[in-house]
Amino acid sequence: MAKSVAIIGCGWLGHALAKQLLREQYRVTVTVQSEEKKQRLAEEQIDTELLILPVEDPKSTVLTAFCHDMLIISITPQIRQGRSDYPEKVAQLIEMAELGRVKKIVLLSSTAVYNGLSGLVDEQSVLDINADKVATLTRAEKAAQAFSGETVILRLAGLVGPERHPGRFLQGRKLLSDPQAFINLIHQDDAVGVLMEIIKDEKIRGIYNAVSATETSKQHYYNAAAGALNLPLPEFSLATSMRFGKRISDAKLRNSFTYQFTHDDLITWLYKSVAGL
Template sequence: MSVSIIGCGWLGQALAKHLMTNKVDIIASYQSKKTHEKLIELDIPAAKLSLPLEDEVLSCQSLDDIANIDVQLFQKRVLIIAIPPQLKKGRLDYPLKIQQLIHMAELGNTAHIILLNSTAIYNGLYGRVDETSELNLSAEKVETLVDAEQAAKKFTKGLTILRLAGLVGPNRHPGKFLQVKRVFENAGAPVNLVHQVDVIHIIENLIGDDNVHIEPNIYNVVSNTDSNRQQYYQVAAESLGLPLPQFSFEQQKTTGKKIIGERLRSKLNYTYKKDDLLTWLKEASRAL
């Protein structure tokens, strides 16, 4: 088994260390000097890859023709794309980055791509939403995330798209991000979160699956935490001894969106290790 991780930040580093512990052949990419130094500290093999590359990359017919890449990144069996969408020079270039990665994976030995996307793709929707819900392309970021998935779907081998809910885990206790004077909206909206450990184990299960289908699989990755925003962030604040966050009840929407992740649980027969993140929040707080 061999894996390349494109975008080795907080999640990618934890994933790489877990897979290396299980003797998986790993290489990770980095862009910044800071990330490179962290990967060296963690003994994670790495190669530099700055995205997006020059536009001409899409017309290249061999990896050897593409400048400024280490071909090792596209010679592993599984390619995990874990780069966050970012606004650059007034435009989102996330779909272009995905398009270039897909093209290079086609030229290399990649047999299975796992794209880590976001449940922000459901922005603008309300109530219960799942992988079959019609998306609101006029909402912020949605069109960008959809374009990225469409680019990934052009890969001619195995493809899995994981739409990740908000990430929590080590060094990401939600209480640490609360600002004393911050005012939150939509107090009654459901929280849609997932713990790092579950994302890692789901990916591990996927890369160990030899029955990868050509037809793309899309899964929501989200815990079954039963809480609204007000309850969750108040518990987060109390657990760290912080002032309770303030919530605005003006123009509050009666419902937010509740991401449903039953398809993954059923298809992959996966049982979440941190399915109640209110309980995790209290336990993590006691450990601080």
């Protein structure tokens, strides 16, 4: 079991994970990219360092974060913002981890790596690397797998949870596509729960998908999300009504982990979250 954990990128998920680790008495260091956020986290008694990626020279970047047992890479690819340097950033982090004392790397990847596929997909599915996003995510995963120690790649489905109610996604949108497509989402609590098992069980390695068991259509789910917030029901494009998309399988994770999901029914969660329960 790791005794100390560093989280590179203390965003919405990284922050939740850091707080859980501190509750369980781990030694934790997180990194952020702004002094303002560093100061804010310091007020929460979270040990925080400034790390702006990519760095000029990984060999001369000395941070406490790379002296921990385990490194959680929780940075966003920023592909929608036009960035293409995500694999380079991951490769630099791996180089710095090699120079430090890190024994295990966990890369938080995305089930978007399955974009372009349809039907039931799992960790063995052949990826469509012709898509730029898939190629970028795949290169980053390969960079993490090059680490000389242990590596876990956790492909997370779309994240929901506190301050991320799916109904908010609908505001300002007039027409949604693919009404019959499967939804592939996971609650923040479950993402943290899965990560805590990875941190505690040194035998876990390899690639895992993580997704809730909620099996419903995009139309049904977002209608429920709108209803929970008393918003008008969204409209869907008829032109894309016959596309069913992909359904992510995380049978590998569920068969090998002891963790039991808290929010497997994300439709029930939609209403409970609004009620404040």
